[in-house]
Amino acid sequence: MLAYRFGHDDLLRTRFAISPLMELSGSIQAFREPEQHAVHAPWAAWARDRITGLDWDLLDAVVPPNSAYYPDFFSPPPHEPKAQLEGELSRVLTTDPHQVATEVRRAHPNGLTDAARLLVDDPERGMRQLVAQMRAWWDALLAPKWDAILAMLESEIAQRGRQLADVGPAAAFDDLGERVRWRDGRVEVDTVNSDAEVDLAGRGLLLVPAAFAWPDVWPMSDPPWQPAIVYTPRGVADLWAPEDADGASGALAELLGARRAAVLLALDRPVATLELAARLGASAAGVSAHLQVLRRAGLVGGRRAGRHVLYGRTRAGDQLIRTARAAATEASTR
Template sequence: MIRYRFGQDDVLRTRFAIAPLMELIGAFYVLRRPERYVVHRRWLKWAASRVGDLDLTLLDAAAPFGGPYWPVFVSPPPREPHATIEAELSRVRETPPERVLAEITHRYPDRLPAAARPFAGDPAGALGELVEQMRALWDAVLGPRWVTISALLESEIASRARSLAALGSRAAFADLHPSVSWEAGCLSVRPTSKSATDVNLAGRGLLLIPSAFTWPTVWPRIDPPWDPALVYPPTGIGDIWEPADTDHGALKSLIGCRRARILQELDRPAATLELAARMRVSAGGISDHLSVLRRAGLVTRRREGRRVVYARTLTGDALCRPST
């Protein structure tokens, strides 16, 4: 059991984040042990054929399934509330080679398996290849579904943050997960692979990370360089891959032909100029329609460097996505 002990300021300093690399590792676990993850059966059916030709041997060595420890450099603690996969993979690539070697040997103290030996022989080179494998996996099975996944996670964060602010810690933590309980300033997680541990938050607060692919368990994080964190499956995870039967004619009648076309084009997130080029219309007109769709909760926007990228929300997905 792990007990997170809250002091006077720790509830106020509890915060949320979305961790793309945590989803990547979780999705890799689901692909390796499909029988354990019935919630993701539809996603697995779609994803399995997309990974058959990928070389993921270094990722398999660096993110082993099970065991008391797996290397932290593969999925470092998030620094932003909603980081991009590009930024997170850059952080992995920048890991010092000596840390890569230290964490790999910590995971395999007796003998390195063949797949892990490149990390000992050439840590920097193996790290670069590992990042390429992670990027290939993301592009194959997570990137095309990230709008759906992140919309669910954003909805979870908004709902739980409102409960925390309006109703207090007991309400916010009560239904976090069946293995998690709150009592008298202490958040308990049971059982875990770790021995009984008390973690005094000491003013640091707790980092809560909703994750689609951690289902059906929670992942407590207490080892450096992590501050105390808990990765948990969001509410509504059981419906994430449910298809929606869509009549695009009805959609056009509902929101208009141009807005329906924009929503359909956002199957791939895009900036205003990209959408205008795809549709061969003016950027100003696209921008006006995007503003309406955003106010209606059908699209979201985020900044990536100098670009503002638009993507469908879960509601927008439900309106557009046909049965699969």
């Protein structure tokens, strides 16, 4: 078990960040082993047609199959709340060669592959080639999907940040994953290869939601990195769902209007007005007006959580969507 011990100021200094490199690292595993990353299987199938001609032997070396450890220099905890790809690649490129060698050897306890050996024996050339492969992988396989991923991550941070502020650490940390819990002023993560307690010592904890972390959590505690937990955000199961796969939105739009139907369909989990507006790319005032109409119609309910009201579908709202989906399915089979 790895435990992060909080002092007086650590909750105040706990922060969230988005990391393109965490997504890149996780996407390599999801692509290579889609059967173990079922949520991302639709993305992996799409990516398979785009990887032809792409060199990724060095990526495979720093994210080796079935490893108990992956080098931290490849995806360091970000310094900024919304890290940008080029800045993070520059950090990777300037990693101390000694650290690169140490971490690569640790990731290959049974001996280095040829690609891994390049990073150890000729770090300058190896790191240039690694960063070039990272950029090519991103451009081909992640950049076309980044807007959708980013919207989900920003929604997750907005909701969990409110949870931490309004309800407290137990609510914010306990559902980071099945292996994570808040107890006695500590965040505890069940781990196989580590048994340690990390005193945050006023640094706070960095929380990094990452779609491609599914179905796991990745605790980080080794110097020089800030203590961090990379975890699966809520809503990841819907990330690769085709738009209007069941044909319900068309019928609902005819009944309720397009924007109001979109609001109702988006309420698959309780959400505050501002977060819902961000997800839909709409104004908060407009979304609020639609929510009030749906609430008066008995399709939406609200409950207060701290300073915010969280909205969700009522039983009648769920039934309306089920009926619309069933009708669309029946029409498609005629």
